[in-house]
Amino acid sequence: QQPVQSPQAVILREGEDAVINCSSSKALYSVHWYRQKHGEAPVFLMILLKGGEQKGHDKISASFNEKKQQSSLYLTASQLSYSGTYFCGTEMPPGKLIFGQGTTLQVKP
Amino acid sequence: NAGVTQTPKFQVLKTGQSMTLQCAQDMNHNSMYWYRQDPGMGLRLIYYSASEGTTDKGEVPNGYNVSRLNKREFSLRLESAAPSQTSVYFCASSTTAGRVDEQFFGPGTRLTVL
DSSP states (O other), rough: OOOOOEEEEEETTOOOOEEEEEOOOSSSEEEEEEEOTTTTTOOOEEEETTTTTTEEEOOOOOOOOEETTEEEEESSSSGGGGGGEEEEEEEEEEEEEEOOOEEEEEEEE | OEEEEESSSSEEETOOOEEEEEEESSHHHHOEEEEEEEETTHHHHHEESSSSOEEEESSOOOOOOEEOOOSSEEEEESOOOOOGGGGGEEEESSSSSSSOOEEEEEEEEEEEEO
């Protein structure tokens, strides 16, 4: 079952912050975050595992609430390069990753 | 290292034709995946191979077949193409067997079915 992302779209000015949310109705093994720029392949940002372990880029932060099956991606002091579509993916069962519909982020000067 | 490579990059088919999309990775990864991406629809999992020798259905497997030829290669076959299969197809790989680690994506194949 596909996770639900919110909001669907965000427009920011450089330097502003944004939060993208991802929720699932299933118990999850992990949550993954990817960014995709127009015409390109998705690029890995972060994995959040049950138990609190995280793996990802230093400049990206995210949280995973295991009880609520929710994750949030925090984009602080946004830059023009942050523009793109952000996808969360939920792993359930192990080995199977299902992506949400995406959140489009546009950062303006 | 080339990473994940996909061939062809572009393809136009007529309804009813068949074709195979090729994917190869040179990172010694255990898991491989096929996704399709339609405009505004996000990435949808077609099939995946959690380890060499295994394949499993994803969200949208109908109309497709896969073969994990060896550890490096994972192909996707359309037996009788339909206009609804017009999409961008991405192959991805991940190092861990049976679990999803960081996925590395190929550049995609843009398929149009007329």
